[in-house]
Amino acid sequence: MxxxxxxxxxxxxxxxxxxxxxxxxxxxxxxxxxxxxxxxxxxxxxxxxxxxxxxxxxxxxxxxxxxxxxxxxxxxxxxxxxxxxxxxxxxxxxxxxxxxxxxxxxxxxxxxxxxxxxxxxxxxxxxxxxxxxxxxxxxxxxxxxxxxxxxxxxxxxxxxxxxxxLPEREKIVDDENLPTPALNIDGKTFLAEIVREKAFLFLRKEVPYSLTTKIDAVEEKDDNILYIKGRIITSHDRYKSMIIGAKGRMIKEIGMAARKELETATNKKIFLDLTVEVNPHWFDELL
Ligand SMILES: Nc1nc2c(ncn2[C@@H]2O[C@H](COP(=O)(O)OP(=O)(O)OP(=O)(O)O)[C@@H](O)[C@H]2O)c(=O)[nH]1
Ligand SMILES: [Mg+2]
CATH class of the missing domain: 3.40.50.300 (P-loop containing nucleotide triphosphate hydrolases)
Structure with missing residues (x-):
């Protein structure tokens, strides 16, 4: 092959x-x-x-x-x-x-x-x-x-x-039972990426570049509900208020779009708990 x-x-x-x-x-x-x-x-x-x-x-x-x-x-x-x-x-x-x-x-x-x-x-x-x-x-x-x-x-x-x-070669990885579609990221990173994508879609100008996303917990509750706890981490207070938006509208919109996509992907009901925090040093921890 x-x-x-x-x-x-x-x-x-x-x-x-x-x-x-x-x-x-x-x-x-x-x-x-x-x-x-x-x-x-x-x-x-x-x-x-x-x-x-x-x-x-x-x-x-x-x-x-x-x-x-x-x-x-x-x-x-x-x-x-x-x-x-x-x-x-x-x-x-x-x-x-x-x-x-x-x-x-x-x-x-x-x-x-x-x-x-x-x-x-x-x-x-x-x-x-x-x-x-x-x-x-x-x-x-x-x-x-x-x-x-x-x-x-x-x-x-x-x-x-x-x-x-491509050269003739044996299989490089065992592709029968891969845990996530991508080889080098885990489930939580993938979920965090989906949330980040929605932040990119809804936030304007430089705001998306001020932030990263993290998923802290994913718990499966009995009745087919996935409880996901995540954070949007931004470098500045002024961006934090923009990410939250007037009356919390922006964070709600980001969360809703992410939840919809995850529900379609997992075929489960999703409860997504998103908070926003400030950490000016998040760049340092980037992969
Ligand atoms: N019309 C059209 N739009 C496309 C096509 N391919 C990608 N796009 C759009 O181009 C934009 C950028 O697509 P991405 O796939 O995120 O581009 P990328 O090269 O991965 O970008 P970076 O990750 O920022 O380097 C999105 O809005 C896509 O929908 C295409 O074949 N036709
Ligand atoms: Mg890309």
């Missing part, structure tokens, strides 16, 4: 997490319209009769790194590529101009001597398009594929192309 590690690399917001989720057919990585949603690399297994692919999703590489959070997040992609990967997927968004940020990624990718696929995402959008800017890069890649990660178009062709490039 074929087996190997496949890294998904690209600038923030190009659709890497959306692509991973839709390749797998289940959500393992949170997504949002805001850049730098993903903060750590997530590994997940795809398998079919041809073999096994361990996808490694990465956080988007920022062009200009100024803040403490980006400084922690930006090197992750280079670290992933420093390990053994068999194929690299460079995901680009043709609806955005190819600027120095994309060149920075290209620079990182050029250091890797492995087969590379240029996947041009968001093919469902016609305008604006900077397609010629990306087509120009084609010669550096084994293959160029137009896809829509969101609408799942051409993903089968992308998978075919990945399998073609």
């Amino acid at each position: 074929k087996a190997g590690y496949v890294a998904i690399i690209g600038r923030p917001n190009s659709g890497k997490s959306t692509l991973l989720n839709n390749l797998l057919g289940q959500k393992v990585s949170v997504t949002s319209p805001k850049p730098q949603t993903t903060r750590f690399s997530i590994q997940a297994v795809y398998k079919d009769e041809r073999g096994q692919i361990i996808f490694i999703n990465t956080p988007g590489v920022f062009g200009k790194v100024k803040d403490a959070l980006s400084k922690k997040i930006n090197p992750i992609t280079s670290q992933v590529l420093g390990n053994d990967v068999d194929v690299v997927i460079h995901l680009v968004d043709h609806t955005r101009d190819r600027d120095f940020e994309e060149n920075k990624i290209l620079g990182i990718i050029r250091t890797v001597d492995k087969p590379k696929i240029l996947a041009i995402n968001k093919s469902d959008i016609q305008k604006p398009s900077f397609l010629p800017h990306y087509k120009f890069m084609e010669t550096e890649y084994h293959k160029t594929i137009m896809i829509s990660a969101l609408y799942k178009s051409n993903l089968n062709y992308l998978l075919d192309s990945i399998f073609e490039l």
Whole structure:
């Protein structure tokens, strides 16, 4: 059989997490319209009769790194590529101009001597398009594929192309009874990510970047109810009041959206108890 590690690399917001989720057919990585949603690399297994692919999703590489959070997040992609990967997927968004940020990624990718696929995402959008800017890069890649990660178009062709490039090898992980869809995060981290995703969706401007989320307890009560206790931790008092919102409306909205999604995913009734606290040093503990 074929087996190997496949890294998904690209600038923030190009659709890497959306692509991973839709390749797998289940959500393992949170997504949002805001850049730098993903903060750590997530590994997940795809398998079919041809073999096994361990996808490694990465956080988007920022062009200009100024803040403490980006400084922690930006090197992750280079670290992933420093390990053994068999194929690299460079995901680009043709609806955005190819600027120095994309060149920075290209620079990182050029250091890797492995087969590379240029996947041009968001093919469902016609305008604006900077397609010629990306087509120009084609010669550096084994293959160029137009896809829509969101609408799942051409993903089968992308998978075919990945399998073609992967080596013949035995299974890398035992994929029969994986406890969580993603290999390197536990259940509580996954729940915390869902809450963080909703915070990214509802909160504006810099507020999502001021916070992280933690799940402290998950208890199963007898009548199919899951009791989840979580915290949103932010760096400043002024953000805390924005996260809570007038009359507690914002935190309620975030909690409700997270609860709905978790109920669908687990098929259980969820009781989600969310509180907000301030800790200016939460960056230090980031994975
Ligand atoms: N129209 C369209 N939108 C897409 C497509 N793929 C992703 N998106 C949207 O682009 C935005 C960013 O998607 P993500 O998957 O979070 O992007 P990412 O590359 O993981 O972003 P970071 O984690 O911040 O690096 C979301 O609003 C997605 O819905 C696509 O094929 N077509
Ligand atoms: Mg992402």
